[in-house]
Amino acid sequence: MDQSEIYEIIGFELSGNADKHQKEVLKSWMEESESNVKAYNVLRETWESTNINLNHPNEDIQFKKVLYKINASVRPKTFVSRHFIKIAASISIILVSVWFLVYNQSEVKQLEASVSGIEKSNPAGQKSNFLLPDGTKVWLNAESKLRYSTDYGKKDRQVELVGEAFFDVKKDASKEFVVKSENFTTTALGTSFNVQAFPNEGYINVSLVEGKVRVDQYRADSAVDISSKTYLRPGEQIIYDKSKNSLKKGDFNALETTLWKDGILYFDDTPFGDIVVALERWYGVKCSVKNAPEKEVLFSGVFENENLNNVLDAMSYSEKFAHKIDGKSVIIEFK
Incomplete structure (x- = not known):
């Protein structure tokens, strides 16, 4: 799923405007990894810190607060419904999400300033x-x-x-x-x-x-x-x-030492065991190797921003193994 889509769903969830399908998508996304849970918590805490009460009796004033939060220039001239306020609130959290994505690319975690740093x-x-x-x-x-x-x-x-x-x-x-x-x-x-x-x-x-x-x-x-x-x-x-x-x-x-920072996997007569470790780290998966040959297997290759399936396909031509990718689990079986 595109990152902008999931953060839009978070916006609707925190504003109380998410439907059943959106709630299910959000739940599945959070179950994928701990980092997703932490990302959601950061946005939830940011949302709560705005102190916007969507059930406030004076909705007109509350709507103006939302507009102020998102730096909007439009002022309501007539009574505005609570549903509109919730939509505007969801837009606010989406904008917060954009900030989060820009300054926390690849879900880099930056802790709040504290004594520990x-x-x-x-x-x-x-x-x-x-x-x-x-x-x-x-x-x-x-x-x-x-x-x-x-x-x-x-x-x-x-x-x-x-x-x-x-x-x-x-x-x-x-x-x-x-x-x-x-x-x-x-x-x-x-x-x-x-x-x-x-x-x-x-x-x-x-x-x-x-x-x-x-x-x-x-x-x-x-x-x-x-x-x-x-x-x-x-x-x-x-x-x-x-x-x-x-x-x-x-x-x-x-090349072998620094190309990783440019999105390039580089192997030069690299032992297969080291390659497995590199692939697990690079793609965030866990690999299980079956029928590994007793003789050490070496492999050379350069892969620039390739997906895991393409990398394994290229390696399998020379090393004669089959592979299966199931989510975050990878099975490699030598023939």
């Missing part, structure tokens, strides 16, 4: 890009979250990352830009780099595209004791193997 996060199957208060550009991958303080940029420029993000840092010689990810920090003044640090994967990867960065590794049992410092130049990366507690520095393939 601001968080932006994406569920599986969704990516986003946005600007930090200092103008630094961020591309946030699926199953990833970024946190920063409410006074970011005033005293320092520090963010905390879980997952993967690409940063195009706004230059500021007086304040370093610092990314914290597990027991690593990556420090830069003005540069472009990628950090991959998913908690459920066995490695952490920092790849530098432009500029210069310093990557500090802290002892696992300490937040202040640095065990190593590594400086990267453009085209270099470090990979930390969690199981081996080893750090390796070398060159990297910029």
Whole structure:
């Protein structure tokens, strides 16, 4: 369903004007994911905060309040029915929804300012890009979250990352830009780099595209004791193997590492197991693999904004497997 349609239905629901079919559609949509429930709650809270009472005895005054809320210039000259007021109210929430869609693309969650700071996060199957208060550009991958303080940029420029993000840092010689990810920090003044640090994967990867960065590794049992410092130049990366507690520095393939932010899946002799993990994260699905061959299967390919069925079709020609997609569940069976 188109996003504008579901938010229009939410408008009618909150204004008390939704019919039975719309209520059923809304219920099904909310049951699809937790992020949909959170999106609805944000709009409901925004709606309730307008303090418009649709059953107020003086409907003419209430209608004027609604018009004021939606910045309308029309003034009622005669008595206006309560039904009209409800329709106008639904228009108001639709406009609020448009604001929500523009500033929260891909259903990025931005928490209200608080002592703990601001968080932006994406569920599986969704990516986003946005600007930090200092103008630094961020591309946030699926199953990833970024946190920063409410006074970011005033005293320092520090963010905390879980997952993967690409940063195009706004230059500021007086304040370093610092990314914290597990027991690593990556420090830069003005540069472009990628950090991959998913908690459920066995490695952490920092790849530098432009500029210069310093990557500090802290002892696992300490937040202040640095065990190593590594400086990267453009085209270099470090990979930390969690199981081996080893750090390796070398060159990297910029295409393979950064194309994700442009909506491109890139595989270059990638093990099939890693591909399954990437597809689950990219499309927000869960894959079940049957009769997987004992010999490691490698695959190469480039997919730009392709749907999952097309990707699996292309892979199946060379790898000889069948697949079935049922909602968020995917079954892959080797022949």
